[in-house]
């Protein structure tokens with residue numbers, strides 16, 4: 183997978199302050215600033231004061247147990263779940279005044295690519311260009327952007343196929359291509375690795391790496407960092423609708439005393455570690471098997 187990858191894939195440039203030497207992403211103004219977010223679904227409180235920030239070029243992983251509020255948090259960032267209380271700024275603009283949706287690419291949790299609609303792969307990916315050209319007819323550069331995005335995820339040869347005829351992993355690639363087609367400054371992905379075959383996981387990891395190299399910021403909902411760990415700058419761990427931890431992934435430290443150590447993703451072969459709940463989350467990389 184990503185064994186040889188690092189965050190320093192591209193030299194920093196003057197136009198990318200988050201990547202200047204000595205200018206960590208943490209010093210740049212946030213492009214997502216969610217503060218004290220409170221939201222309910224079906225009358226039940228789901229977010230109970232979530233603070234979340236993402237800075238330019240930063241890759242943030244949102245982790246947590248099932249039902250802790252990860253998807254709801256990213257949905258609130260794109261405005262799909264209204265906040266009862268709290269604030270949201272996108273690219274420095276309060277949500278109510280934000281119009282630059284073309285700067286954000288969103289990959290929802292899987293199984294929505296086909297959605298029962300008999301659309302082709304090209305049609306689905308083309309919808310990702312809508313914020314760019316509004317209601318104008320598609321131009322050559324739009325078609326080329328669609329081709330590039332399909333090529334990036336290895337699906338160009340399936341462009342005319344119906345999405346309903348694709349495997350789950352291939353559908354996920356189509357959703358990712360749709361998010362990439364507008365060259366977003368912020369890519370939000372909800373569990374992109376879930377239920378995805380190994381080949382598609384590799385495609386996803388490679389695609390993410392080149393998006394990060396291009397300078398995009400990424401907000402990922404994950405169950406565990408897994409092969410994406412080398413790309414992750416910061417981990418935000420949710421527990422029961424609250425942030426239990428916010429900081430860099432800390433490999434090889436075994437920080438069992440961190441707050442929010444929910445059991446996240448049990449593995450049959452590492453049950454001896456799961457009592458800490460940190461296994462596989464990127465908050466510890468304690469060896470999975472005894473020597």
Ligand SMILES: Nc1ncnc2c1ncn2[C@@H]1O[C@H](COP(=O)(O)OP(=O)(O)OP(=O)(O)O)[C@@H](O)[C@H]1O
Nearest residue numbers: 223224226228246247248249250251252253254255
């Ligand atoms: N449409 C809905 N109506 C009512 N409750 C909902 C709805 N969607 C989610 N919830 C509830 O909100 C809580 C948080 O759900 P959410 O999907 O944000 O969790 P999650 O951390 O993403 O979980 P998972 O890891 O299982 O995807 C859960 O208890 C869930 O049952």
